[in-house]
Each structure stands twice: as C-alpha cells, then as structure tokens.
Amino acid sequence: MSGMNVVCADADTTARTNTTSALSDSGLSPVETASVADVRDELENDVDCVVTESDFEDGTGMDVVRAVRESAPDVPCVLYTDESPTDIDTTQVEGMVVEYFRKSSPDAGERLGDLVRDLVTQRAQISYILPENEDERLAALAEYDIEELDLRESFERTTELVASHFGWEAAFVGTVDQTEEQFIACHGIELGESLNREDTICTHAILEEQVTVVEDILGDHRFLGNETLTSVGVRAYAGANIDTPDGQTIGSLCLIDYEPKEMSDEERRELAMFADEVAEQLELRRQVLNTEVE
Amino acid sequence: MSANAISFGDDVPLNPVDAGTNLLVSGPTDAGLKSLVHRLIAPGEGEGLVSITTDSGDAFLRDQRQHGGAYDDDATGVVGCASSPGTPDELVRSVTGTADLSALSMEFSALSDDVGYQTDRLRSGLYSVSPLCESASDMRDVYRFLNSVVSRNRRSRGVFVCGIDPEANVGEFGSGENITKGISMVFQGHVELRDGATGPEIRVTGLDGQPDGWQSLD
Numbered sequence: 001m002s003g004m005n006v007v008c009a010d011a012d013t014t015a016r017t018n019t020t021s022a023l024s025d026s027g028l029s030p031v032e033t034a035s036v037a038d039v040r041d042e043l044e045n046d047v048d049c050v051v052t053e054s055d056f057e058d059g060t061g062m063d064v065v066r067a068v069r070e071s072a073p074d075v076p077c078v079l080y081t082d083e084s085p086t087d088i089d090t091t092q093v094e095g096m097v098v099e100y101f102r103k104s105s106p107d108a109g110e111r112l113g114d115l116v117r118d119l120v121t122q123r124a125q126i127s128y129i130l131p132e133n134e135d136e137r138l139a140a141l142a143e144y145d146i147e148e149l150d151l152r153e154s155f156e157r158t159t160e161l162v163a164s165h166f167g168w169e170a171a172f173v174g175t176v177d178q179t180e181e182q183f184i185a186c187h188g189i190e191l192g193e194s195l196n197r198e199d200t201i202c203t204h205a206i207l208e209e210q211v212t213v214v215e216d217i218l219g220d221h222r223f224l225g226n227e228t229l230t231s232v233g234v235r236a237y238a239g240a241n242i243d244t245p246d247g248q249t250i251g252s253l254c255l256i257d258y259e260p261k262e263m264s265d266e267e268r269r270e271l272a273m274f275a276d277e278v279a280e281q282l283e284l285r286r287q288v289l290n291t292e293v294e
Numbered sequence: 295m296s297a298n299a300i301s302f303g304d305d306v307p308l309n310p311v312d313a314g315t316n317l318l319v320s321g322p323t324d325a326g327l328k329s330l331v332h333r334l335i336a337p338g339e340g341e342g343l344v345s346i347t348t349d350s351g352d353a354f355l356r357d358q359r360q361h362g363g364a365y366d367d368d369a370t371g372v373v374g375c376a377s378s379p380g381t382p383d384e385l386v387r388s389v390t391g392t393a394d395l396s397a398l399s400m401e402f403s404a405l406s407d408d409v410g411y412q413t414d415r416l417r418s419g420l421y422s423v424s425p426l427c428e429s430a431s432d433m434r435d436v437y438r439f440l441n442s443v444v445s446r447n448r449r450s451r452g453v454f455v456c457g458i459d460p461e462a463n464v465g466e467f468g469s470g471e472n473i474t475k476g477i478s479m480v481f482q483g484h485v486e487l488r489d490g491a492t493g494p495e496i497r498v499t500g501l502d503g504q505p506d507g508w509q510s511l512d
Contacts (some may be wrong), residue, residue: 178399222476
C-alpha cells in the first residue's frame, strides 16, 4: 500500500511542512490542512490516515479525531504533538481512541512514516473483529461486480419472499467490503445504499460459520451504543452467510424484526438454504457476465 | 518458534511464544487472575514493561515486583485509572477513570513509545478489561481500544497480556461470558484459568506448541 493518503493537520505552517516532508520521504502521500474544518473537507476524499496537532483556531486535535470517527470510523488517527497527554482535555470525548506520538521524541519524523504505514496496514483502530482470512475474502468479493451483475430486482423478490416465509418484518441482502456493508436489496426496511461496517450486525455475522441469530440487540453487548441500529428500531436479527464456491463469505442474507424474536433450528437451516440460493445466483450471473465479456 | 521467542517464568506452565503474541487470560478473580497476569508480564533481562491497571498505578507496580522479573525503573511504567502519583523514580501515569479511553489510549501509547524506544523488547499488560466494559457507553470503543493495543504489540514484537473475569460485573448489557467470548476473538491466544480440584489450573488455546489440556498452576 504505497502512496497512502495521509491528512496532515497542523496550524503552524513550518511544523506542517516538516511533517509532510517526513511523510513524503517515507513514500506516503500527505495532504496539508490547517484547521478542523479543512480536515472535515478532506474526509470527503479517500483518506488512509490522519495525523493531527492538538490545537487549532477552530477546535482541538480531539475534535479532529471525532470528525474522523463520524465520517470514516476505520481511519487511524495519530495525535502528533508535544502537548502532554495529561494536558489534553478529553472530558467531552472519552471514547476517542487515538495513537499519541510525541513530536520531539527521537527520530520522530522518520518513525512517524513507519507508524502511519503500520497503523493503516494493520487496521489498528477499527472497532470490530476481522475474519482471519480477510484479505482472501476481500479478493473473492472483488470478483463480483455487483452493479454489472444486475441482480437488484431479483434479490428484491427474494427478500420479500424470505421475509414472508419466516414471518419477519424485513429482509435484505448485503455484501461486506473493506469498510462498509453494501445493500443490494432490502424489503421492509430502508437502509440506504451502505452503512459503515462498524454499524452493522453482518460485520459480526460473517465471523461465524453458522447462521447468526441476535434475539434482542438490546441484550447483546456488541451493540451497546450502536445508534444506527436503535434509530431504525431494529431489535432482532438473523443472518446466513453468502459464500463463494471457494468458501469465502462475501455477505449475508438477513432477516430483521422490530420486536425480540427467536429462530428454531429448522428455520436456521432454511435461512441458510435461501442464502445458498442467493450465492448461486451471484455466481451464475458472474459466470454469464464473464462469458459475455470474453 | 522463532529465535525471538518470548519466555515466561518457571512458575507458569507455558512454553515460549512468538514475538508479537497477544494473550487473553480469563478466569475468576478468586482463582488468582491478577497474579497470573503479573507472572506473564514479568519482564526478563533487557525487557521493558508498560501496564494498564483499572486501579491505582503505583500499587499495581508494587504488586508486580512481587511476581519475579528483572526491573529497570526507567523501563517499567504503568497507566492507572485511579489517581496515584508514584515515587519520583516510577513511571506512573493516571487518567480520571475507566470510561476515558481517549486519555488511556494516549497515555499508554506515549509511555509505550518512551519505554519501547530504549529497550529490546516490551511486555505490556491490561488488568483488567472488565471495568472498561462496565463503564463503556459504546462497546465499539472498547474493541477499538483493544485493537489499537494489540496492533501496537504486533508492531513492537513484544507480548501483550490482557486479563478478564467472565464473572465480573460488566454493566447492564450482556453477560461476562459472552463478552469474554467476543473479546477473545481479538487475541491469538487464550489462557483460561479455573479453580481445579487441587488448586488453580490453566489451559491454552489458539497457540501452537503449548501443553495440551489443563495444567496445574502452583
């Protein structure tokens, strides 16, 4: 991952230039910003890491971290400053995990580039667990051009049938990419095109081989504080993996309800069968599309 | 096992682990969970140690020195979640409480960098993650915090040991058992501790080259 895009926020022009020079020398692609507002603007683009000072005219380094967590929560942040951690006010931002790196530490400029590279490649500040075979899984997902496969209409029928079959309020088909879940089709719930991976239950479901059932998200610690889920009233979830022929899990077929709900073993088996049908549709369309291209 | 394998004291029935290994240690507090974490992070010659404790930092350091190890004052630090200045010779940092993961992450990374820069190898510990779960308003923050510490340890090629008591209070949400199961997925290795018929026992899963089954912990 050479050429990583690193937003470098520092109100001091000389210091900012020194930092960006050090990052450039490490083979990274820094973008200079001088305010919290500028960082917010840059986050509209593809950003791999944010390196920030602690003090700006329009806010603090912790405000920068908060902006990152709001719009690109998986992006690692480095607080690169000589202000002591003890002197940084965190009373309003208690959950903002950040890497602190002292600007005056030995070989700081040189080591900053290595630190950024490691934080990005190790996905060091994500708030969920990655599958062990994440790289292979993402490579398998990249084989499916979802838009080109033109499966939305077909999957909308599938989700309607699945919700009706099980008597749940809603159903959807989603794929889980590096940072987001993309929704191909939804019935009975409006989820938009995508959600951040840290906000979705499928992020947890793809870690399991079996059908994942969350009978009541309000009783499950993994979703404590997840306002995305509670704001749409989701209470119960059941998700079956969509696996490629090579066994890579690229997404889920899911049921949603607005009341706590249980699922029997037989229902779990049936949901897994529906998910296999979805997987087969995806694979057949992919093969047809590849044949047409050839 | 690499040439840089990390060993533990004779009082722990664990074989050496690869540099960069992250270990979760789970079990009842009454069975000696804290003592086991202390033993696993006791530094060898030339190694540094930076710990996080949800209690008083200086008291944790004093306890730590009762569990073997070779300590260099300049390379032994702790971040506590209760105010404790320590002596002038001790690297003791404090944050205002277990809910402030922002301050905890900053103090820990600053201290780890200071100590890690001057030592061949860094051991790190967290005792325990249970109070962090109890006071969290969003469990994703706890997972992000753990991922950042685990990632730091992989980078520094040390060993990180995190304790959790599945029976501890973890707030109104979920059960300690479920939280332990979820958090264990952040770690490569899992050391389970239990009160056996003749005393405390441990069992290791997730790591190659470790003893099979339950082993007596004397």
